[in-house]
Amino acid sequence: MTAAAASRARLKMAVPPAPRWGANMQMLRRHNSAAFDYWTENSDSNIWEHCGLFEGDIMLHRELLRNGLLNERQTWPEAVVPxxxxxxxxxxxxxxxxxxxxxxxxxxxxxxxxxxxxxxxxWLLIKGNYSGCWSSVGRRQGGQVLNLNTPKCVTHGVVVHELLHALGFYHQQSATERDEYVKINWENILDGHAHNFNKYARTHITNFGVEYDYQSVMHYSALAFSRNGKPTIEPLDPYAALGQRRGLSDKDISKLNEMYEQDCGSFNGFGLGGYLNELLDYFEGNLADLFG
Ligand SMILES: [Zn+2]
Structure with a gap:
């Protein structure tokens, strides 16, 4: 056994088989890499808006398109994500x-x-070599890819955002009640991209009783899918800014904990928080073994 294999074994880092839900190459081919390549940390838009998929960064698969993806949201049992x-x-x-x-x-x-x-x-197979940053929405049976194209997608805010998709969340402005909080400027949206501003009925999604959140890490930027550099979304509250990429907002947390309330209740003292810290320490101290 090599040193790397021994390290993996000690950390129980088994290698999963090929996931059932990988990259849908048909969707990825639509990716216009120019906008993605031009994006920088100083851009007003979010990088995940430029990944060419449904709503920017939601990976769909043929089966789900046919069946209507919105009923397919699946949570992770016991709130545990391998x-x-x-x-x-x-x-x-x-x-x-x-x-x-x-x-x-x-x-x-x-x-x-x-x-x-x-x-x-x-399980989530976290990849970095497909184009764009993207995830499916919710859990899929048989393994699924979450892609973080290096280096641009590997920032704290983007990783948190994509993980929230994998946990079962859509973008904030898809909320049923969004028109009470934001105005969509349809005339500023790129041709053929109006579908990215769909809102979903309450039969498909819920806000878990948490008010609309301008500060959600899942909110589009004001310039998302703009064809002319003018805002496509404007907050009705003149003091609100749309979205951010620092991490989970307080309301993101509230909704997440509501979605997973029953699952969370089912484990006690699992100790995974400690385990993750151990993993972080291990990565910091033994990186050469794992990556050598
Ligand atoms: Zn997204």
């Missing part, structure tokens, strides 16, 4: 950024990420 970060795709520092996003969830919600173990029936 993960595998493909070591081929990320540097040590990038891996740390992903782990620290997990940590924010551990510290602020009842969600627990843990390394994939053999026999897991569902």
């Amino acid at each position: 993960f595998y970060i493909d070591p081929q795709d990320f540097t040590v520092n990038q891996t740390m950024i992903i782990l620290k996003a997990f940590k924010e969830y551990h510290e602020r919600s009842c969600i627990r990420f843990r390394p994939y173990e053999e026999d897991d029936k569902h």
Whole structure:
């Protein structure tokens, strides 16, 4: 056994089989890389708005398109998300950024990420070598990819955002009640992109009784899908700013904990918070073993 394999074994980092829900290459081919490539940290838009998928960064699959994806939201049993970060795709520092996003969830919600173990029936395979930043919405049986194209997608805010999709959330401005909070400027939207501003009926999504959140990490920027540099979304509250990329907002946390309330109640003293810290320490101290 090599040193790397021994390290993985000690951390129970089993390697998952190919996921059932990988990259839908037909969707990825629509990706216009120019807007993605031009994007910088100083841009007013969010990078995940430029990934060419449904609403920017939601990966759809043929089966779900046919059946109507909105009924397919699935939560993760016991609020536990098995993960595998493909070591081929990320540097040590990038891996740390992903782990620290997990940590924010551990510290602020009842969600627990843990390394994939053999026999897991569902897991997140975190990849970095497809174009764009993207995820499916909710859990899928048989493994699913969450892609964080390096280096642009590997920032704290983007990782937190994509994980929230994987946990079952759509973008904030899709909310049923959004027209009470924002105005959509249809005339400023790129041709053929109006569908990205759909709102969903209450039969498909719920706000869990939490008020609309301008500060959600899931909110589009004011310039999302703009064809002319003018706002496509304007807050009705003149003092509100749309979205941010620092991390989970307080209301993001409230909704997440509501969505997972029953699952969270079912485990006690799982100790995964401690486990994650151990993993972080381990990565910091033994990176050469894992990535050598
Ligand atoms: Zn998104």
